[in-house]
Amino acid sequence: MKPIVATLLMLSLFTVLPLTAQEEETLVSGPVESGGFGGPSLRITKINGETAVLVGGRGGWIINHVFMIGGAGYGLVTRNAAKTPGLLGEKDLDVGYGGLEMEYYVNPNDLIHGSVRLLLGGGGVAYREDVMATSHRDMDGFFVAEPGVSINLNVTHFFRISAGASYRIVTGVDAPTDILGHPAPLTSNADLSGPSALLTLKFGKF
Numbered sequence: 001m002k003p004i005v006a007t008l009l010m011l012s013l014f015t016v017l018p019l020t021a022q023e024e025e026t027l028v029s030g031p032v033e034s035g036g037f038g039g040p041s042l043r044i045t046k047i048n049g050e051t052a053v054l055v056g057g058r059g060g061w062i063i064n065h066v067f068m069i070g071g072a073g074y075g076l077v078t079r080n081a082a083k084t085p086g087l088l089g090e091k092d093l094d095v096g097y098g099g100l101e102m103e104y105y106v107n108p109n110d111l112i113h114g115s116v117r118l119l120l121g122g123g124g125v126a127y128r129e130d131v132m133a134t135s136h137r138d139m140d141g142f143f144v145a146e147p148g149v150s151i152n153l154n155v156t157h158f159f160r161i162s163a164g165a166s167y168r169i170v171t172g173v174d175a176p177t178d179i180l181g182h183p184a185p186l187t188s189n190a191d192l193s194g195p196s197a198l199l200t201l202k203f204g205k206f
Contacts, residue, residue, distance in 0.1 A: 032063060032064060034061065034063065035065065036060060036062055036070075037058075037204030037206065038059030039058060039059065039200055039203050040200070040201055041198065042200075043056075043197065045195065047076065047187075047192060048187055052078050053076075054074040054075060054095070056072065057073060058071075058101065058202075062206060065105070065108045066104060067103070067104055068102065068103040068117075069100075069101075070100075071101055074096065074098060081093070082127060091127075093125060093127065093128070093187065094125065094126040095192065097124070097142070098121050099119055100119070103116070104117070110154075111154050112151060113154075114149065114151055116147075116150075117147070117148050117150065117164075117166075118146070120145055122143050123141070123170075125140050125142065140173050140174055144169065145169045146196075147166060148196075149164050150163060150198065150200075158203060161200070161201060162198070163200075164197075164198045165198065166195070167194070167196070168193055168194055168196060169193055170192040172189070173187065173189045
């Protein structure tokens with residue numbers, strides 16, 4: 001009798017479970033439409049109190065037309081002076097950073113629409129002799145968080161122009177030392193942090 005009773009109990013359990021199971025909750029439900037974009041990007045900001053221009057690119061995967069996850073990266077192209085010369089007498093800074101970028105679009109089908117975004121990543125700062133020279137020594141790495149907002153213009157189905165502003169928050173810059181162990185401060189977190197104006201040309205499927 002015991003095997004029969006156990007079998008009946010198991011059959012009853014499997015009959016009740018589908019009735020009590022709850023529907024799974026997910027962040028994205030229903031059909032998922034995919035798109036993507038890539039393109040050049042320009043930033044105007046200040047580094048060490050001087051106007052600086054950084055050039056790079058942005059790109060990523062667009063989910064259901066409203067959410068983008070991807071990446072961005074930028075490098076300094078202007079000549080910006082360091083506070084103190086480098087080990088070989090270099091007087092200019094070399095700065096670059098990039099990382100994961102997320103963006104949320106509001107009413108993306110409108111001709112002009114807004115978006116909010118966040119970049120999380122890292123970068124590095126070093127000395128260089130002039131704007132065309134290779135850095136002689138990597139001095140320091142840092143973490144960067146950069147929230148921002150943009151206004152986007154739908155030019156065609158595959159091309160958009162995005163202009164906006166952001167604020168770069170840099171942490172982790174340490175004062176390095178020279179070959180004799182003396183402090184040789186390259187720059188500070190505050191010198192690399194600050195607001196930026198951004199212009200991006202986006203090509204892709206939106």
